[in-house]
Amino acid sequence: MMATAATPALVLLPEWGTGHLMSMVESCKRVLLGGGRKFFITVLVMRPPTDEATSEVEAHVRREAASGLDIRFHRLPPVEPPADAAGVEEFIARYIQLHAPHVRDAVVGLGCPVAALVLDMFAAPMVDVARNLGVPSYVFMSSTGALLALMLHLPVLHELVTVEFDEVDGEVDVPGLPPLPPTSMPCPVVDKKSPNYTWFVQLGERYMDATGIIANTADELEPGPLAAIANGQCVPGRTAPPVYPIGPVLSLGSGNTKKDSSEPTHECIRWLDAQPPASVVFLCFGSMGWFEAPQVMEITAALERSGHRFLWVLRGPPATESGAGAPDGSEHPTDANLDELLPGGFLDRTKGRGLVWPKWAPQKDILAHPAVGGFVTHGGWNSVLESLWHGVPMAPWPLYAEQHLNAFELVADMGVAVPLKVDRKRDNFVEAAELERTVRSLMMGGGSEEGTKAREKAAEKKAVCRNAVVDGGSSHAARHRLSEALHQGAAHPKTRINAA
Incomplete structure (x- = not known):
């Protein structure tokens, strides 16, 4: 894993989940390798705690390793997962922390100038590893600027709010956001007694x-939370690290590039080709989203009564015999029967007006389709960015993690x-009548004011996203600032790590 001394190394430590891993890798490909100043990039790969997740990660690694870009993948030695973790977020954070000595050894083994150690949002305690080696550390925020503002402010809220958040009389104050209903707080923080x-x-x-902090967002996309962080509102009395909003960083595939004529068109896309423009409501709930039978019945009733065309990606329950799921919460749905x-x-x-697709579907290409x-959507940030990139208005149906906060922000x-x-x-749970109402509104049934506003705003954000990443855009400028900061870090004498 040795690099040439002339090229500074950038070492990445992503979490293994697709939304975390690929977001960080795309940042390497589209941001950190772009322009005239280059880095030798090494991605440290932790072995996921489940076989299914391991297979998924290895598939990503093989695909990226074959891309021809100068990105190296270094597999860290396996560690024993914590057996007594009480929740998903606690499990992930503790499991990552167990890799600390292996991360140190990997950085030392480079034997060259190190620009920085870039850490997944769950790997922030690894700043100690970087500090001990004299290496700059950057947290990669794969979620929203709103979540970043909340997490920076959470130690303050911990002291101010002495009851559970769902017992708060009124709203929760998060700098840079409108008053936040307690029901929109992220899942990991709803129970203060929880290790999560x-x-x-x-x-x-x-x-x-x-x-x-590197953030997959844009200044104009989330001006309130990013300004609150920069102005010191989130942590009174302390200056937050500089935030570099470099997004949207997306792997758009054929939805953004000319399609290879030898590649067969997916059945979902062929079906959309036969539909009128802007006539189809698309329902898809991410790599881990699935519903029990009673909820499926409500969705079918809503779609049937709405009268609108629909493309519904319906997945079956995970194939876990115990029902307990994977320790890191990464149990994946199966193909639906x-x-x-x-x-x-x-x-x-x-x-004729609806298609139910029972397995993986090319979400990015579907959102790019004019029909x-x-x-x-479940409101995962990558899905949100893909939707905004194509100007598609949303109806958020949050299921887990920070998605309730995302839904509020949207x-x-x-x-x-x-x-x-x-x-x-x-x-x-969502009742059929509520989903029917929302679908009609979203698709502008009856000239809905809500739907019209959402459509207009989505079109505005489409322009915001695209303008941010072009030359002269805010994210382009943030990438330049980040590149300069990284090269300054690589030039510091302490970052010339030697195995001795």
């Missing part, structure tokens, strides 16, 4: 110790989404 909450408070504290999940006659009654007029702050009433106490 404790870890989130600690992560927010450790972000302050980083050299800088439509005969078992859908009510009798549904496919016949909606034939798609709205997106019912509706109340950005205005690019139509609200969908989700019953958080019933495992985010």
